[in-house]
Amino acid sequence: MTTLQGPRALPSPAVAWLAWAAMVLPWLWPWAPPPSPSVPGLLVTWCLTALLWGGLVWSTRSASWQQSSSALIILTGLLAWAAWRMPVMDLALLGGLAGSVLCVMVASQCTRLSRATLLRHLCWALLSAAALSSGIAGLQYSGLLHQPLEWLSWLHASPNEEAYGQLRQRNQFGSLMSLGLAAWLYLARRGEFSRPMRLVTWASLLALTLGQVASTSRTGALTWVVLCLLAQWWPTQSKSPAHHTGARSGAALALLGFVLLCWVLPSLASSLATVELPKASALERWVEQAEGLGICESRVVLWRHVLELSLQRPWLGWGWGELDFTHATQAVQGVRFCGQLGHAHNLLLQAVVEWGWPLSMCGLGALMFWTVRRQPWLARTPESVLGWSWLGVIGVHSLLEFPLWYGPFQLVLGLAVGLIQPMPSTDSRADHATKSWARSPVMQGMVALWLMCSLWASWDYHRVSQIFQPAAQRSDACRQQPLACLDDVVWFHQGRDYALLSLNAGTLDPQQARALAQRVAHFAPEPWVLALTAALPPTPAPAANR
Structure with a gap:
């Protein structure tokens, strides 16, 4: 010492x-x-x-x-x-x-x-x-x-x-x-x-x-x-x-x-x-x-599903941010993961399913080389x-x-x-x-x-989040006309589209509703959204916080 x-x-x-x-x-x-x-x-x-x-x-x-x-x-x-x-x-x-x-x-x-x-x-x-x-x-x-x-x-x-x-x-x-x-x-x-x-x-x-x-x-x-x-x-x-x-x-x-x-x-x-x-x-x-294959919420079940999905598109992956949509729309074998899916619960599996095996392995190799050199x-x-x-x-x-x-x-x-x-x-x-x-x-x-883009995104997110909150908790500008807060949203347009679809799904033209739902499904692949994308009788949308 x-x-x-x-x-x-x-x-x-x-x-x-x-x-x-x-x-x-x-x-x-x-x-x-x-x-x-x-x-x-x-x-x-x-x-x-x-x-x-x-x-x-x-x-x-x-x-x-x-x-x-x-x-x-x-x-x-x-x-x-x-x-x-x-x-x-x-x-x-x-x-x-x-x-x-x-x-x-x-x-x-x-x-x-x-x-x-x-x-x-x-x-x-x-x-x-x-x-x-x-x-x-x-x-x-x-x-x-x-x-x-x-x-x-x-x-x-x-x-x-x-x-x-x-x-x-x-x-x-x-x-x-x-x-x-x-x-x-x-x-x-x-x-x-x-x-x-x-x-x-x-x-x-x-x-x-x-x-x-x-x-x-x-x-x-x-x-x-x-x-x-x-x-x-x-x-x-x-x-x-x-x-x-x-x-x-x-x-x-x-x-x-x-x-x-x-x-x-x-x-x-x-x-x-x-x-x-x-x-x-x-x-x-x-x-x-336990974390066994017989428990639908276990990580082992999720990891097996993610690995199976990654092998369906091994070269290029499914795309950045597409894991939840892919898991909701693709068939997998065995017990299906029933927990809330936000990510793969493993950084390497998250990379291979969204970015593909070649790019992920190159990144892993570079990380190992960087670590050994230090x-x-x-x-x-x-x-x-x-x-x-x-x-x-x-x-x-x-x-x-x-x-x-x-x-x-x-x-x-x-x-x-x-x-x-x-x-x-x-x-x-x-x-x-x-x-x-x-x-x-x-x-x-x-x-x-x-820094400026982060501040801009903060204001964007504040406006989008208003529609998802009870009316009593909204800002004064969004309490009476919450949809007006969604105008000119740039960064979080997926959240804006989700709010518009949940509020107007019953009043939109079927083709418009389906086109909007196809975009929203990649952000929130919920059953009622997926039903709209397939042109099936939709399940009720969640109640809006009016």
Whole structure:
């Protein structure tokens, strides 16, 4: 174990505030109106990431943008391929693909622009967001948020008393707890936990442990245990031997506390009058909960269906965003998946079914080559260990779900990539070239355009979402004439078409209704929509929120 020395510079107050906002707000963002609840948080993350990058460039007057040209060429090619393979053009999906890649690229440069001065604030912000989310999850788990609170209406209620904070999904919340643990270990190794902060230090670790247990997430449990074990034997550098010992002690307590609370917390929660059903811990779910082919909602059934669909069009795939429509319209063998299908619950399967096997395998090979070249087994500095820890948590989660369609995970992924990238020497020719590229009007204009498009899309989504909400919750401009809010919608025209079809299906000409339904089916392949596309007597459309 070696020690770290060196002065610590401080960022400007504006950049520090931007770092805290970019890392905290996306995890706690409360507003998620239909038709696509993940979109508001995604757009908020993009805007804050662009502002953080701009603040860093303005304050440091320099930047490091490595391999930008190649990344932008690849992004352009992916957008062209996705647009070519789309049966119905969906600007929201294309914009989502472009914005997601840009978010990872820009976030990776934030840590490279100001690694020493920015990372401390980012880790403290992530730890704070995780601890606050754990407190909200505790209210949900104990039944105190069974219904929305009138005086805290922005907190998400949990009718089934599941712990997920503001993320509305247990596995996402479990991964947040593991990401927070990695940040806690980094701060401990860097000597950030001074004597006056000891109470906050151990209270935050206890909050993360309680949150991980309450999530009952098997994915979160796996990453939590692995991080705790790696902290015991991985030869990571620290500021001093005492700080190295403190990090190891914290990891040991986190692991021991997790195992004990998995046994105690469910029994304690079940004794409360508000809890109606017995609660199982993540460890019990590992042993008792099956994922077999005979259970229609299991991931195994879904994976088998997605694999079968990918083999029907192995070369080019079904098209970007077409999995749900393909699953609803194509015949598959065996027990049919009966759960809500939003994605393949596996990043690789999601890629092969929509992009085809050749392109997906090329991407997988490039990812493996990129990983091997950076030699994660040689990571020793706290920064590189933190980066690989964050990548590991997101990678494991991506084997079971699609976390990268959510803004805060994109931000953390980009930060992690920046942490493990080798830093060029300040006097090298390559460093001078990359700084010149980042200062160029092209780079700054691209980020500015991304920010403006994100703001434009936010306004577009606000107008589309009005039609899906009860009249009392709509804005004044949309309460009396909700259809007028759908005029001139550009990005989310699929949601607009769905609303128009559900409101006017009975009054449209049959040919018009069928043409509109054929477009809507690729956005929401519901039975009543598919019935209209086949020119059959349609099932009733869902009641509109008039």
